[in-house]
Amino acid sequence: MKLVPTYRLLLLVGFVLLPGTLLMALMAPLTIAVILLAAGLLAASIGDAYRSRGRLQGIHVILPEVVRLSRGRPGSFDVQIENDNQKIRRIRLGLPLPQEIDTPTFELAVELPPDTPTSMVGWSLTGVKQGRYLIDRCYLETASPWGLWAVRSAAAVRMEIRVYPSLFDEHKNLSGLFLNRGLGIHAQRQVGKGRDFEQLREYLPGDSFEDIHWKTTAKRGIPITKVYQIERTQQIYVIIDASRLSARASTTSKPAGIGGDANPADETAPILQRFITAALIMALAAERQGDLFGLLTFDDKVRTFLKAKMGKAHFNVCRDVLYMMQPQNVSPDFAELFTFIGTRIRRRALMVFLTHLDDPVLADGFTQHIDLIARHHVVLVNMIKPLIARPLFSSESASSVNDIYTDLGGHILWRRLREAQKVLQKRGVGFAMLENENLCTDLVGQYLTLKRRQVL
Numbered sequence: 001m002k003l004v005p006t007y008r009l010l011l012l013v014g015f016v017l018l019p020g021t022l023l024m025a026l027m028a029p030l031t032i033a034v035i036l037l038a039a040g041l042l043a044a045s046i047g048d049a050y051r052s053r054g055r056l057q058g059i060h061v062i063l064p065e066v067v068r069l070s071r072g073r074p075g076s077f078d079v080q081i082e083n084d085n086q087k088i089r090r091i092r093l094g095l096p097l098p099q100e101i102d103t104p105t106f107e108l109a110v111e112l113p114p115d116t117p118t119s120m121v122g123w124s125l126t127g128v129k130q131g132r133y134l135i136d137r138c139y140l141e142t143a144s145p146w147g148l149w150a151v152r153s154a155a156a157v158r159m160e161i162r163v164y165p166s167l168f169d170e171h172k173n174l175s176g177l178f179l180n181r182g183l184g185i186h187a188q189r190q191v192g193k194g195r196d197f198e199q200l201r202e203y204l205p206g207d208s209f210e211d212i213h214w215k216t217t218a219k220r221g222i223p224i225t226k227v228y229q230i231e232r233t234q235q236i237y238v239i240i241d242a243s244r245l246s247a248r249a250s251t252t253s254k255p256a257g258i259g260g261d262a263n264p265a266d267e268t269a270p271i272l273q274r275f276i277t278a279a280l281i282m283a284l285a286a287e288r289q290g291d292l293f294g295l296l297t298f299d300d301k302v303r304t305f306l307k308a309k310m311g312k313a314h315f316n317v318c319r320d321v322l323y324m325m326q327p328q329n330v331s332p333d334f335a336e337l338f339t340f341i342g343t344r345i346r347r348r349a350l351m352v353f354l355t356h357l358d359d360p361v362l363a364d365g366f367t368q369h370i371d372l373i374a375r376h377h378v379v380l381v382n383m384i385k386p387l388i389a390r391p392l393f394s395s396e397s398a399s400s401v402n403d404i405y406t407d408l409g410g411h412i413l414w415r416r417l418r419e420a421q422k423v424l425q426k427r428g429v430g431f432a433m434l435e436n437e438n439l440c441t442d443l444v445g446q447y448l449t450l451k452r453r454q455v456l
Contacts, residue, residue: 001056002152003049009148012041045148052144056153058085061093061138063159069127070166076124077159083112083119093121094139100129101161107139127163130273130323135159164323165277167284170440174281199227234456235308235349236286236447237294238279239337240325242303245356246272247327250436251387271384274439275354276322281440282352283315285447294349295321300330302340308349334365338372345377350456352443353381357431358389358413363420367427374427378455380446381424385433389414 020034062080069075079093094107103125110121141152200213203223216224240246250271279295286293287310294308295318304321306314332355341351351373357363366381373379388410395407421431434442450456 001053003052003144004150004152006143006148006150009045012148017041044146048144048146048148051146052149052151055088055144055151056091056140056142059083059088059091059140059142059155061140061155061157063135063138063157065158065160067125067159067161069125069161069163070168071127071130071163072166073168074124074126076122079108079121079123081110081112081119081121083117086112086114086117088112088142089114090142092141094141095123095135096137096139097125097135098133100127100131100163101133102126102128125161127161130163130165132324133161133163135161162320162323164319165273165280167277167280170277170281174441174444200224201227234291234451235294235345235347236282236291236352237296237308237345237349238282238352238354239296239298239341240272240275240279240322241299241332241353241355242272242297242325242327243299243332243356244327244329245359245362246270246275247329250274250384270327271356272325272327274384274436276325278354278440278443279322280315280319282443282447283318285444286310287315289448289451291451293318294345296341297321297325298332298337299328300333301336305340305344332362332365334362335369338369342372342376348456349377350447350450351377351379352447353379354383355381356383357381357417357420358383358386360416363416367420367423370424370427370429374429378450379429380450381429381431382434382439382443382446383432384436384439386410386413389417389433 017038020030020037024031024034060082062082064077067075067077081091081093089112091110091112092107093110097103097106103123108121108123110119112119136156136158137154138157139152139154141150143149144151200216201224203212203225207225211226213224213226247270250269250273283293283295290310292308292310293314295304295306296302297304303325306318306321355366357366370379388406390407390410391414392407392411395403395410397403417433424431430446432442432446
């Protein structure tokens, strides 16, 4: 407990004791009166401080264990205050929130009701940067019985603030794919007869000869046809590269506010943060399509692996894994990654890679080992397109020698990526360079196109 003089005590000293001291120097008969006044003020302040012992002992502050926020979106939580002795009617409550948490006020003046020992008060805040933040104490202040002192104390609490990536802007960009109710995606028309075996039946005119089950036909002596159904539940895995190249700042091809609702904060965010947002959007899309969603993160080794499942609980697990992930200053090991996938994921699945192939050494390592999984799974490789990667003479803004060299470097990078794309296509792997602002939209579009065509 700590005692701090209030304005009331300071005013008494400044407007009573100090003028009395001056009068005592000018008028000697007032000396005894001033001394008595000073002694009375001193006794009153000491007595008030003595009566303030343990004044905050009956006040208990209870905070929620976990507060979940979306980055840049306002949120709030409830603070429960228990007033056991009900002698205090007004307190000030303060929380040591970090700089990454924006709040209208860092302290609240709370009026405690006289007829109940428990009261609730709301606290508004906004997460500026995604991450996990711990609050381990709160500060309380109340006035002494005579109001001469402010009684302060620190109470131990435990509250965890989790700031997740914001999906609100991506929901708006995907409004053409999502229904009005919640996040439901339009039903996709399936092309083809399906791949899952359903049953056997007798041959009917018009059935394809390739669907005849010859062994059963030989047993029964009549033509028997295999009937297939469309596969409803498929496995979708998003594989995120969290190595050194993911620490680069994401860039957009058009300024914020021109032709879209680009968030200026996202222009300086690392690429890994865009990958995390895209993975969560893919999880929501797979959930609405009735598919299983899985997650894998890697750098120089596999860091996280979540088997493909569905449901809100599984989405929350994926979100809790991703929001704390940070890029590592290491190069990715694709050989270990593909070996891990080949041994742990047996069922045919859609593998969506979010990685970087603009480094020629990494691109060669990726193409050399992709055959370990490309023959068994459907593989899509996506990367955010570098701004300078474009064909020569496609830019009209070259006005200096430096711009010419920049365009030459961009052309070499573009040609190298095109060569990597052709190598991957020969192995049955799709490759795309996506714009930063269209990353989530294009990924969901790829997924729905493959599902409609029943490529899995």
